[in-house]
Amino acid sequence: MKQLDPGASPEEWFGNELRELRLAHKMSARVLGRLVQISDDVILYIEKGKYPSCQVELAKQLDEVFNTGGLFERAWPMVFGKRDADKKRADADKTLASRGEGAVQVRRGRILGRDEPPPRPGSHEPVDRRSFLQVSGIAAIAPIDLTQVFAPSDLSLPETVRPGHIVQVLEVATAISGWDNQFGGGGMVRDIASRAMQWSVGLLQATCPEPLRSDLFAGVSRLGIVVGASAFDSYAHDDARKAFKFAADCAEEAGDWHLRAKTYSFLARQAVWIGQPDDGLTYAEKGLVRADRLTATEQAMLHTARARAFGKMGDVRDCMVAVGQADDTFAQSRPSEDPLWMAYYDEAQHNGDTAHALFDLAILAGQDPGRAARRFDTAVKGHSDAYKRSRAISRTKLAALLMAKGDPRQAAAIGHKALDEVGRLTSRRAADDLRQLGAFSAKHPKIEEAVGLRERITATVSA
Structure with a gap:
């Protein structure tokens, strides 16, 4: 923890007061962030005196949390007031100067009420994040590394x-x-x-x-x-x-809170998939910030991501709690309230996603495989041809679960059906699931059906 010098600057004095109160209340930055509806990263940056413009509304919220009698609100004009006024004047000058150019005008923090997006795990340093959309050219519309991936070339705009x-x-x-x-x-x-x-x-x-x-x-x-x-x-x-x-x-x-939630859901799922469940859990919980602004379906989607993270950790209790929360919120879903692009998250998708979490508990923690098997079966039966990849993945995982914990012959029959679909997909995720199924099949060298399935998987994946 960085040592602070309260006399170095008004910002460090403010940050030191905040840290002293937080530690005195035995409160983590994450917990405090949830109470005042900002990320734990922002809390830590304020404490270090490195956050450039704390909003006065946030100062008032901190006073309420710690019952300071208005300490932070009274200090705000001295610490951030002048900078806030200077920024407004600079923004006004930029607006006047750019009216003839027609540039896109940026209003930061429209969701979380902050002047700039907080650093996210793995993001660039704050100076790079602040450059988002502030200068002309492609560097203004994406994090620096992204410009090499998405820079327009010969496209007509x-x-x-x-x-x-x-x-x-x-x-x-x-x-x-x-x-x-x-x-x-x-x-x-x-x-x-x-x-x-x-x-x-x-x-x-x-x-x-x-x-x-x-x-x-x-x-x-x-x-x-x-x-x-x-x-x-x-x-x-x-x-x-x-x-x-x-x-x-x-x-x-x-x-747009709905799109924000969807991006964090994907970040969470990806992190879990590549073996970083702790990061996945963080992303899922960031997506649930101000859950009251999300639909029940979106909340279920994010609770499912939490369950998958806990499942990959082998954390039985928290995984089961998260699955329960996902089920409870999904039961309240009203599709008419969801964005059109959330239509994919139906009963089949919900069962398939939660089954992945329960699959990990069965494999990693010796839990009842029947819970995951029933959900995978519901997903397979519910997915239409429009969602062939999801159906193929759920069928493959069901076969793998039965191959590891149930009847290898039944698993082989299901596995062949999965191969019929996966062989036509360009999905490395689906191929990896097949490899897992093949590895479980190898544990039954005396069962003809398992041997035959493994040989077909080897030929399909290597083709």
Whole structure:
């Protein structure tokens, strides 16, 4: 923990007071962040005197939490007031200077009431985050590394954004999402997704009428989620993570809580998949910030992500609690309240996702495999042809569960059905699940059906 010098600056004095009170109350930064509706990263940056412009509303909330009698509110003008006034004057000057240029005007923190997005795990240093959308060119619309992935090249871009351009972005996102669910995220799907993202990111450089601004950022966020999902499925994990975080930034610029929740759900799922369940849990819980603004379906989606993180950790109690929370919130779902792009999260998807968490408990912690098997079976029966990848993955996991904990012959029969679908997908996630099924099959060398399945898996995965 960094040693603070309260006499070094007003900001460090303010931060020192906050840290002393937090520690005296034996409260973690995460808990305090939840109470005042900001991230734990922001709390720590304020304590270090490195957060540039704490809002007066936050100062009032801190006073309420610690019952200070107004200490932070009274100190706010001395610590942050002048800087806040200078920033407003600078913003006004920029607005006057840029009116003739028609640049997209940025209003930060429309979701969480802060002046800038807090650092996220694995993000660039704050100075880079503050550069988001502040200067001209592609560096202004994405984290620095992302410019190498999504920089527009020879694509034709309009000078001014029109409603039709936003409609195009959304329709392309819907189309790519559909292909991704049917065929997997690799191959042509990923190529098309990357090109669509290049063009859409380029739109953020064009002149945008103020009434269209939020819709533009929301549309690009939606496409960013789809592109990230495609990259995730083809194991381009670094590209996927950047796309999801970029989509989260765009969602916050648009003030869209629903898109923000979806990006954190994907970040959580990806982290769990690549063996970082603790990071996955953090992402899922960040997605649940202000859960009251999310639909019941979205809350269920994020609780499921928490369950999958706990399951991968082998944490039986917390995983079961999270599955219960996911079930309870999903029972309250009203599809008419959900964004159209949440239509995929139906009963089949919910059962498949929660079954993954219970699968890990069965394999890693010796828990009853029947709970996961029943949910996988419901998912397989419920997924339509529009969601072939999800159906194939659930069928493969069901076969793997039975091969490891149940009847190998029944598992082999289910596994062959899964292979019939997986063989037509360009999904490395689906291929990895097949490898797991093959490894479980190898434990039954005297059972002909298991041996035959393993041989077919080897031929399919290596083809």
